[in-house]
Structures are given as C-alpha cells and as structure tokens.
Amino acid sequence: MNDSSSIIQNRLREITVNLERAHLLQCDESWKSGGSVPPYDSIGLILEGEGTMRINDMEIHPSKGQLYLLPAKTTQAFFTDPDMPYRKYYCHFELTCQDCGLFEFIRLPLCVDAKDFDRAVTLFGKMIHACNSNDIASSITAKQSVFDLLVYYMECCPQGSISLIESKSDTPLNNAITFAEQHLDQSVTVQKMAEIAGYHPSHFAKLFQQRLGITPVQFIIRKKTERAIELLTGTNLPVSSIAQSLGFASQFYFSSFFKKQTGMNPSEYRSVYLRAYK
Numbered sequence: 233m234n235d236s237s238s239i240i241q242n243r244l245r246e247i248t249v250n251l252e253r254a255h256l257l258q259c260d261e262s263w264k265s266g267g268s269v270p271p272y273d274s275i276g277l278i279l280e281g282e283g284t285m286r287i288n289d290m291e292i293h294p295s296k297g298q299l300y301l302l303p304a305k306t307t308q309a310f311f312t313d314p315d316m317p318y319r320k321y322y323c324h325f326e327l328t329c330q331d332c333g334l335f336e337f338i339r340l341p342l343c344v345d346a347k348d349f350d351r352a353v354t355l356f357g358k359m360i361h362a363c364n365s366n367d368i369a370s371s372i373t374a375k376q377s378v379f380d381l382l383v384y385y386m387e388c389c390p391q392g393s394i395s396l397i398e399s400k401s402d403t404p405l406n407n408a409i410t411f412a413e414q415h416l417d418q419s420v421t422v423q424k425m426a427e428i429a430g431y432h433p434s435h436f437a438k439l440f441q442q443r444l445g446i447t448p449v450q451f452i453i454r455k456k457t458e459r460a461i462e463l464l465t466g467t468n469l470p471v472s473s474i475a476q477s478l479g480f481a482s483q484f485y486f487s488s489f490f491k492k493q494t495g496m497n498p499s500e501y502r503s504v505y506l507r508a509y510k
Contacts, residue, residue: 240338240394240396244329245445245446246329246445246446247327247328247329247334248327248328248329249325249326249327249328249375249378249379250325250326250375251323251324251325251359251362251363251374251375251377251378252272252323252324252325252326253323253324253363254321254322254323254324254356254359254360254363254377255321255322255323255360256319256320256321256356256360257318257319257320257321257322258317258318258319259281259283259312259317259318259319259320260312260314260317261312261314261317263310263311263312263317263318264310264311264312265308265309265310265311266309267307267308267309268307268308268309269305269306269307269308270302270304270305270308270324271304271305271326272304272324272325272326273301273302273303273304273324273325273326273327273333273334273335274301274302274322274323274324274325275299275300275301275302275322275323275325275381275382275385276294276299276300276302276320276321276322276323277298277299277320277321277322277346277352277353277356278294278295278296278297278298278299278300278318278319278320279296279319279320279321279353280296280316280318280319281295281296281312281313281316281317281318281319281320282295282312282313282316282318283310283311283312283313283317283318284310284311285300285302285308285309285310285342286307286308286309286310287302287303287306287307287308287342288306288307290342292342292343293343294343297345297346297349298343298344298345298346299343299344299345299346299352299385299388300342300343301335301340301341301342301343301385302342303333303335303336304326304333304335305333305336321353321356321360323356323359323378323381325378327378327382329445332442336397337396337397337443338394338395338396338397339394339395339396339397340385340386340389340393340394341389341390341393344385344388344389344390345388346388347387347388351384352384355377355380355381355384356381358373358377358380359374359377359378359381362374362377404428404429404430404431405429405439405440405443405444407428407429408425408426408428408429408436408440408448409451411424411425411428412425412448412451412452412455413455416455416456416459416477416478416479417476417477417478417479418479419479420452420479422436422437422448422449425440425448436448453493456478456479456489457490457493457494459478460474460478460486460490460498461494461501463477464498464501464502464505465502465505471483471486471487471498471499471502474486474498475487475498486498
C-alpha cells in the first residue's frame with residue numbers, strides 16, 4: 233500500500249454519514265441551476281435522458297446507466313435536454329471525517345459507468361425505502377445505505393482513479409508514515425516521526441490527526457496490530473519471533489499488547505483463525 237492509500241484508508245475508517253433525502257425524479261425544463269453551492273454531497277443514477285452538469289470548472293454529461301457525483305461546497309450548474317429529459321435516482325447526504333468533508337481530501341471521478349445496473353437500482357430502492365420507513369432501525373438502515381452506495385461507486389471507478397487531494401503537509405507526513413511502516417521492528421516514537429517530517433512534535437501530531445483522523449500513537453498501534461495478525465495467520469513463526477520482529481522486549485509484553493487490541497492473546501487468535509479457515 234502506498235502512502236496516499238494509507239492516508240485514504242485511515243481517514244475512511246473515521247467517516248460519519250447522514251442521509252438527507254433520496255428520490256426517483258422525472259426532470260423537466262425547470263430542473264436547472266445556474267451556479268448553486270449545496271452544503272451536501274449527491275450521487276445519482278441516470279435511468280434515461282441527457283443533460284449537462286458543471287462542477288466548478290469541470291463539465292460532465294451523465295447518460296443512461298451512469299452514476300454521477302456532486303461533491304458538497306462546489307459550484308454546481310446543471311440542466312436537462314428538454315427533448316430527452318433526465319429520469320434518475322438521486323440522494324443527498326453528508327459524509328464527514330472529523331468536521332472535514334470526505335471529498336475535500338479524496339478525489340473520485342465525477343461520472344462512472346454502473347458496472348451492474350440492476351444492483352445500482354436495488355441500492356437506490358433500498359435507500360428510498362429506508363428514508364420513507366418509520367420503523368426503529370430505519371435511521372441506521374438509511375446510513376448503511378449511503379455506505380453501500382459509496383462502496384459501489386468506488387467499485388465502479390476505474391483502477392487508479394481514486395486519489396488523495398494533497399495538501400502542502402502531505403509529503404512530510406508521507407515520509408513519517410513510510411518510516412513508521414518500515415521500522416515496525418523498533419520502538420517508533422512520535423518524536424522520531426516528527427523529526428522525519430521536519431515538524432515540532434506537537435505540530436506534527438496535530439497535522440497528523442487532521443489528515444489521517446487518528447493520532448500518531450494510534451497509527452503505530454494499528455500498524456503493529458495489523459502486522460502481527462498477518463504474521464500470526466500467514467506464517468508459522470513462533471509467537472516469540474513475531475514479538476521480536478515487532479520491537480517488543482518480550483513475548484509477555486507483546487501478548488499483553490495484542491490482547492488489549494484484539495481481545496485474545498496471540499496463540500488464541502492464531503488457533504481461532506486456523507479453526508475457522510481449515
């Protein structure tokens with residue numbers, strides 16, 4: 233995994249969602265805007281028709297069988313062809329990561345082909361049903377439907393088309409991330425990561441959390457845990473060797489660390505995994 237992917241993956245773990253509305257819409261000539269700036273994100277599925285959408289300086293022409301994305305806080309203009317008006321599903325939602333909009337730091341194509349059109353229709357149908365339902369779990373179902381649609385949209389994006397919208401701090405942060413990932417066999421400190429990035433530790437910690445959504449310490453813990461799981465489930469290395477390879481002074485300290493993160497000690501985890509996947 234490259235550094236940008238690591239940042240994206242860690243930020244995606246922290247997202248919160250709120251579904252505003254979802255509908256099936258038959259557009260007419262009144263469906264148009266000269267340049268609004270909506271506070272919410274939108275994803276739509278074109279069932280039929282033609283039209284134009286402008287997002288900031290980019291113009292797209294979604295057509296039948298395509299999905300489109302309109303990120304929040306962008307200048308949007310749109311209209312449909314009066315002779316071939318749009319008929320489409322759409323939803324408005326909010327996706328945030330610690331008060332930052334998801335699409336403020338992740339760039340996705342604004343228009344993609346729906347790889348499985350029937351699945352896309354089903355996803356919107358479930359979303360609309362959740363919006364209109366009054367049962368106790370409907371609000372949870374509505375939130376889950378947004379995640380399902382976002383995952384489907386990302387699956388439809390061409391390989392390599394999802395990228396990090398980089399800031400000036402990303403290169404130093406990436407250097408620190410690479411250092412931490414390449415030195416999991418050592419006791420990596422926040423101070424050392426800050427030194428690699430060229431920042432004062434307190435400033436580095438603040439930037440790191442803003443960009444990845446977790447603290448440097450949480451990142452190190454997560455990476456050591458992930459690596460430990462890989463070694464426990466993918467190799468026959470003794471637990472003592474795994475502990476040493478991850479920079480722990482003893483198997484006891486490693487076992488205590490691992491149990492705190494997973495609820496099981498390393499041997500128990502390996503045993504459960506082997507039973508489940510025999």
